[in-house]
Amino acid sequence: MASTEDKAAKQESATGWKDSFYNPRTGEVLGRTGSSWALILLFYLVFYCFLAGMFALTMWVLLLTLDDYVPKYRDRVPYPGLVIRPNSLDLSFNKSDPLKYVQYVKHLESFLQRYNDSQQDKNDDCPPGEYFLQDDTEDMSKKACLFKRGFLSLCSGLSDTNFGYSEGKPCVLLKMNRIIGLKPRGDPYINCTVKRDTPIQMQYFPSEGRIDKKYFPYYGKKAHESYVQPLVAVELLLTKDDYNKELPVECRVEGSDLRNNDERDKFLGRVTFRVTVVE
Structure with a gap:
């Protein structure tokens, strides 16, 4: 106890x-x-x-201290990256099966809605080869130069609603990222190559993959509400010998002072993607 x-x-x-x-x-x-x-x-x-x-x-x-129209610090991104549409770095499909490429077609069609005539007719038809400078205008809202999807010809989705995918000749759209105040020197254009011994024929729209200076400079999302980036369409003219093979394609911005060879950033002024077409 x-x-x-x-x-x-x-x-x-x-x-x-x-x-x-x-x-x-x-x-x-x-x-x-x-x-x-x-x-x-x-x-x-x-x-x-x-x-x-x-x-x-x-x-x-x-x-x-901030401006509603222009960011205070813009020195960290001096050069644009290159972006591909459809939004995929691995394009693989069977050209005989619409279900295999319909996702790419829908993505391109949706992306090009802002480039329809009904939207672009509101913009200005600017003279080519010159920067569209609007720094001296008192109005903070800036005008934009028109870029109609018809400029992309066979890759516009107007004459061929499948953008070449049903024929095994897919179209790819390329654009540069927006950078406020960018004015590239020279005559910028897009050039694509296939990393293999024998070359592949390609067709560019607009001609020679040119990016006109009239679409520069960009003044920011709030000031440039109707602005759309200029596009370059690349149609890969594949043949039967190219089917059932993985084809690595690299596209670069050439002909200007824009950087495209920075090993620290694989998308600065260039983009690499793969295309596989099954017959």
Whole structure:
């Protein structure tokens, strides 16, 4: 049987454990009186309100330094990347099975909606070969030069709604990323090559894959709301000897000061993709 001293020790231990939460003799909760808890809660309330106020003031001052139309810092992305449409770096399909390439056709058709005549007729027919400069205009909203999907000829989806995929001669659209204020020197154009010994015939739209200077500079999403990037369409004129083979294709921006050989960024001024057509 437990001794009287053991029972007293257990009772004292239980009482001490309960008193650590609430002590009825002093009125303390977790070691603090009501006034002590009120003071410490008031301190933290004031402290965190001060921090929130400092954060809001800092953000307000920062926003005052920003321009709604032009980013303050633009030096981190001086050169554009090259983007491919359909949005896939591995184009593989059976030309005899529409279900195998319908996803590519739908993607191209959806992407080209902004290039329809109904949309582009609102833009200006700018003179070719010259930058469309609008820096001196007082109006912050800038005009845009039209680029109709008809400029892409056989790859426009107008005469051939399958963009050549049903014939095993797929079309690929290329565009450069938008960079505010970019004015490429020279005469930029897109050139594509297949990494193998024997070349593959390709057809470019517009002619020779040219990117006209009139589509530069770009003034930003808010100022240039109706702007669309100029496109270059490449139709791969594959033959039966090219079917059932994986063909690596690389396209680059040539003829200008735009960089296309940075090993740290494989998409800077260039893009590489694979095409496999099954007969």
